[in-house]
Amino acid sequence: MFSERFRSHHDAEAGLEAMLGKPKGHLGRLLKMKSWADVEKKLRDGPGAQERSLPRGIYIHVPYCDKICSFCNLNRKERGRADLDAYAAYIAGELKAFGEYPYVREQPFNSVYFGGGTPTVLSVDGFALILRALGDHIPLAAGCEISVETTQHNLGVQKALALSELGVNRFSVGIQTFSDRGRNVLGRTFNGEKSLEALRELRAAFTGVLGIDIIYSYPDQSIEEITRDAEICIESEIDSVSFYSLMIHKGSALAQSIENKETEFTRNIEWDRERHHLFYQKLTKAGFSLLELSKLARPGRDAYRYIHVQYENGDLIPIGSGAGGRLAGFRIFSMAPGHRFVSPINKQYERYYRMLGELQFGLYDPKKMAEGLPPGTEKAILEKIKELEGRGFLIPAAQGSARTLTPDGIFWGNNIAVEVLGAAINPAKKEKTVYV
Template identity: 40%
Template sequence: MKMNGRFRSHHDTQAAVSKALENKQGKSGGPPNRTLPRESSSTEMKAAMANSLQFTDLLAMIPEDHPRGLYLHLPYCDRICSFCNMRREQSTGENLHAYARHLNTVFSSISHTPYVRSRPFDVLYFGGGTPSVLSNHDTSQLYPLIRKSLELAPGHEWTVESTLHNLTDEKLRIFSDCGVNRLSIGIQSFTDNGRKMLGRSGDGAWARRKFETIRGRFDGTVAIDLIYSWPGQSQEHLERDIQYIRELDIDSISFYSLMIHPGSTLSNDIDSGRLLFEKTDEYDRQMHNRFYESMLAQGYELLELTKIVKPGRDSYRYIDIRYQNCDLLPLGNGAGGRVMGHRVYHMDAERTMISPPKQEADRYNLLIGLLQFGNYHAEKIASILSGLSFEFIENILSEYESAGLLSRSDDDGARRLSPDGVFWGNNLAVDLIERVIEAQD
């Protein structure tokens, strides 16, 4: 089968599925159907903001006895990556301290609500931005307050995203004392050239030393982000990152093809001609497959399309919470999540969008999750969908198998993604779901 451009992330998948659902609703004369606030039309955004249901109303409710999580957003970085223009600001001591005080107020205000007090939280995820950019003082105030405000379930997972340079010994101690047990560090590359091109702090040798120091002082999972297919990256650069990962024995790696956001430093340099960068899908595929197959040879296994893990060393339950349509309480400016089945997005401290539950969108979110984890099992897919036969799904999967993107497993009848299947995995998910939506019209 022919692919017309690669979808590089689950965000691309969700946006494409949202568009397909909206087109279906438009044909049937129904209202637009969106799955994520970040993809909302202006019409739906106004409707969501005008919704009489308030965030405090949701927090007055008692949730069902299902796993749930909390997502905290900190939209500040002390150094902006060259490829990024996402919702974040260059931090200063003043704006960081003010935002930390705001978060203290937020946690104090929600701590006694029925929703929060009703049962423990299984997963906490602090993203951004760079949550670890807070000062030692603000960290020492905020994290104990969070720990006091929330009951954590036995075996909870608490992740904090970070860069290398602002993980001080004091912060690591506070994290450990308060229950943080997973770090996600934006390495991007351990090579000198890669770190310079992507706007990271320090050279490769410093990054490797700093990682070893953190590993020795933090008794929890340490995951990293790694980027491939950046301007000027050679096969040798990739091989060196593969070597350093092996030497550092990293728990898990999220690996991404470079996505250059419009308005970022790299985007401006490319558009102006100051930087020559011509990337093809074939070049991307070669770099991806070399990295992925090397990691499999080192004993890693695929957890989801862009994440590989050492067995038993990282379960990444946060992503599972999201794809199982479980509640994910969003807090902080720019945070999005789900509360009592409603989609919630805090635009800032004063404005919150709340969208009602959407059964069809939830069903496709379950399917996206199944496919993100590489599970192409016709019976499981058919069980999520309604009105479509096993044979219909089986025929589509057979087509993918014939194209070399899936291989059949002898264990449970499922098909597993080949290296090329992992590379094109988001495209396969969109293709499958679009066919399903069309068949159900």
């Protein structure tokens, strides 16, 4: 195994950036800032042939929550007295403004994703305003996925049905665990029973795609607790589940509590792995399959187009305060009305970011990975793949020369992706990975 587990795609991205010798994250992007006028010029020119082939989506960020969870470090704040109707009007105005550019108008979008924060802090009227603006100003493909992240306490059945009437066809519900003790540690509202009851009601009423989030490996999580969470996912007829190992983010209330010794939290890789495998194996036995490293879905029940736009480096228009995206060859971070950070996408590095994204789906095809890269790259990737196969992380796929991930491979999926990227970036490097 590896000495440290990359628990998320962001960890792997940091690993990739280190290999490419880039300054990390926002700093790296800020160093190469461009002005909005550069983006506007491209948006007025319209998409080129290559850009027309990209998947397209819109990301709408709502940075407010009713209550802040103990583990969370996302871009959000407590809603307090925020004027949410004014925020919905701002989003609608942004959609109208983007819809005026030929680059946006000339190609349909097949995914709209409301993330946060908790988008469902907005009222039904707020959603109606935004979704009307979408319909009026943005070309949406037939059957466009319109997905909304939510918590349970501000999405009752009535509101869910009202949003469904307005066009929302996918909900992603942050539940995290059905254990009362776990919910308390994670700072969630509702107890486990109420959470389960709310999920059952929503499933019975809402016919669209229903996914939930589950966190495993929280402090003192017992085998019984993770087993029960898995069993509820199976019984409750949800379409998909994202399952994450708890990350302790610096500055979060939970990190603080651990530091102050109010919460005891020691875990090792074996403990984490046991919970991961138990959850994964129970769900796959019940018919779920891997959609991406941290997501399982019932076959054909969740296309999750948004993640394809993200991982396949598609055009993703960022709307709202704190939204990040990429459009017309630029990375864009939207700060507040009228304020955006913009940096050009580095074409040389783009290939590797895309590879990292594609590897999130768990298929390792050396031929495809080496396309467009210098001679010798395919051989280096293949050697690395064989090494990982020997370690029990990969097995041959049903067809061709590709490999798929074993349960251990999924657990270590982001580490493995970085290993293979290392071989692709530096095919002449002979140094072997040190496993512990």
